[in-house]
Every structure is written in structure tokens, then in C-alpha cells.
Amino acid sequence: MNSYEILGINENADEKQIRNAYLLAVKKYHPDRYKDNPLKDLAEEKLKQINMAYDEILVTAIENAIPQYKKEYSTTSRRKYEERAYTTYSNSGDGCCDCCCEIFCCGCC
Amino acid sequence: MLGYVKPFADELKVSEYKQYKMYYCSICKAMGKYTFVGRIMLAYDTVFLALLADEKVNTTHCKGCILCLHKCSYQHNSSISYSAAVNVILAYFKLKDSIADGNKLASLPKTALYLPYKKAANAEPLANTIIKSSLEAIFKLENESCLPQEAAEKFGEMCANLTMLAMQQKDETYQRVAKILAYYIGCWIYWIDAVEDFEKDIKKDRFNAIIMQMNIARQSRQAAMLFAKEQMQKALKQARLVLELLECKNYSIIENIIVYSLPFKTKKVLGREGIEYEFI
Numbered sequence: 001m002n003s004y005e006i007l008g009i010n011e012n013a014d015e016k017q018i019r020n021a022y023l024l025a026v027k028k029y030h031p032d033r034y035k036d037n038p039l040k041d042l043a044e045e046k047l048k049q050i051n052m053a054y055d056e057i058l059v060t061a062i063e064n065a066i067p068q069y070k071k072e073y074s075t076t077s078r079r080k081y082e083e084r085a086y087t088t089y090s091n092s093g094d095g096c097c098d099c100c101c102e103i104f105c106c107g108c109c
Numbered sequence: 110m111l112g113y114v115k116p117f118a119d120e121l122k123v124s125e126y127k128q129y130k131m132y133y134c135s136i137c138k139a140m141g142k143y144t145f146v147g148r149i150m151l152a153y154d155t156v157f158l159a160l161l162a163d164e165k166v167n168t169t170h171c172k173g174c175i176l177c178l179h180k181c182s183y184q185h186n187s188s189i190s191y192s193a194a195v196n197v198i199l200a201y202f203k204l205k206d207s208i209a210d211g212n213k214l215a216s217l218p219k220t221a222l223y224l225p226y227k228k229a230a231n232a233e234p235l236a237n238t239i240i241k242s243s244l245e246a247i248f249k250l251e252n253e254s255c256l257p258q259e260a261a262e263k264f265g266e267m268c269a270n271l272t273m274l275a276m277q278q279k280d281e282t283y284q285r286v287a288k289i290l291a292y293y294i295g296c297w298i299y300w301i302d303a304v305e306d307f308e309k310d311i312k313k314d315r316f317n318a319i320i321m322q323m324n325i326a327r328q329s330r331q332a333a334m335l336f337a338k339e340q341m342q343k344a345l346k347q348a349r350l351v352l353e354l355l356e357c358k359n360y361s362i363i364e365n366i367i368v369y370s371l372p373f374k375t376k377k378v379l380g381r382e383g384i385e386y387e388f389i
Contacts, residue, residue: 037351
């Protein structure tokens, strides 16, 4: 049984569905419900399995998200760098636009 | 005390109903090995036992059954044979109990069922010993004016032990879960039978757990009934918790029985006594 089967959800389930299934399962096998039942130990074992399954799903989700995050982060930061560099370059007056030259011409171009 | 553990047909899917019917017809056919006429004594409770045993099945279709007059599906496996033998033994003891309670009409079918009973007892000697010794112990407890809970627990133990015998091929965890489930259902059966037969028993001056409770705890009829309700509610609540730990292919039918049928029956029987019962 994989982690998704233990929680009774589809492998394509989103974060909210996973969380709901986890909370429902915890409520179902909570030791307080089984306090007068001779199968309390089995319920506890089941709860442990559920916690482990949920942890595994979370860890996998984070691991999958890291490369994507890195990619997004690098793309964003590169774009920001380029924008900043362009702005700096524009403000330096080196290669300024035509309209600037027309008004404040210093004889550079 | 037979025939209480049956599904609530209104809440069953057609496929589940067919599956249940297959088990029913299979046990009926398997009972034919011991007796032909005795097949009318087939009880729903032993079908539940076969469902719980959850063994692999190879379904075959018969050309037509004389008793139910239609083409039915059936199967053969060890749990079906076991349930059939248990049914014959239980039916024999039920008739014996009816005679002891003064029902003279039961003596004829009891005589007719004697040879099939012997055959079934030879086929399943352990089951016969469990039923015989447990019923004797319950009878003794009832005569000694014990607390009705003790007799109910003894009946629950008998059901649990009978279930354990049907689970020989299953793993330890499954056996444990099924055994506890059968125990709580057994306790419930004892109380529901006492409530349902209360009127008849009080008229004929026979033993009844409710009358016992009224005498021991010096309670009124209403208070004793409320006590029985509490006991049934407790047994059903625990049975539902155990059900959540059960993993088998007949789960949906077993769930239907425990979640819908047994509470519905409780509500119906208690309703006749003017007591309200809320579904859990």
C-alpha cells in the first residue's frame, strides 16, 4: 500500500484534498475513540501509518517543489537583474534616447 | 436468537445484493449435504459468518433451485461448508430450546433434524463443542440468576469463538478484528432477542434477560428497557469502531449490516416499547 492508498486519496489530489483526507483519517482512528475498545493498539498502529504516509506525501511534495522553485527563483532574479542593469544603463546617460538628446543635448551623440 | 444479522436491502447496491444472495444460496446448497428440508432453517447470521470469513470464491451458476425457484449463483469453499454446518447445529439447538420453553410443536422438526445435526457435528466437531458448552453455560448462568450482562457476554464469546474457527486461513490481525466484531454482535443479539421476546416470555413465564434485570436491579419495565437500549447502543458503537479496522472484500455489505441494519432493527424493536433510539 502506498501513502496515497493509506489516506484513501488519488495520487493527483491537491494539497487541500490531502490535508482533508489526513484530518478525516486522524479523527477516525483517534485513540480517544478507542479507549474502551480491545483493538485500541491496532487503531494506534493505523494512526502511526497514517502519520507516516502524510509525512511522506509532504516530503515528496516539497522535494518536487524545490527544483521548480529554484528554476522560478533563478528566472525571476535574472529578469530582475536585467531590468535593474537596463535601468542603471539608461540612467547613466550612456546610450540615452533621442528625446533626451533633443532637450538636454550635451554634444555626446 | 437467529435471523437478526441481515443486510438493510434499501441501502444495498444491486451488485452487493447479488453478492449477498450468492452467499445465501451457497450456504443453502451446502446445507443440502446434511438435510434437504432443514434448508428452510437457514439463518442470515451464518451468511454473515461466511461474509466475514472473506474467502476466495469461484462462482458457478446452477440451472434452477427447487427452494427459491430461480437460477442462482453459488460457490463452494471451506467457510461456506463451515457456515452450513454451524447453521444446522444452531438450528437443532434452537429447536431444543423451544421444546424446553414448552413449545411441543418443535419436537417433530427437532427429531427430523437429529441425524443432520449428528452429520454436521461430525463434520465440525469443534463448532459443535463450542455451541453446546456455551449454551449450557448460558443456561446455567440464567438459572443462577446472574447479571444479564454476563449471559450476553457469554453469548458474545460463543459468536467470537465460532468466527475464529472460520478464519483459519486468515492472518492474525484479521482474525482478531473479526473475533471482536463477532463478540459485540453476539452481545447485541442477546439483548435484541430479549427485548423482542419480552411480551411472549412474560406471558408464558419464561426466562428473559429484561425480566431478570427488572428483578435484580428492582427496576420498572421502562427502566429495564432503557438499560437494554444502553447495552445495545454500547455494543453497536464498539462494533462500528471495530468495523473501521476491518479490511476485506465484502466490506461494503458488512458495513451495511452494522451501520444501517442493526441500528434500524434496534430502533424498530425499541419503538414497540415506546423507546426512542437515535442512529449513531
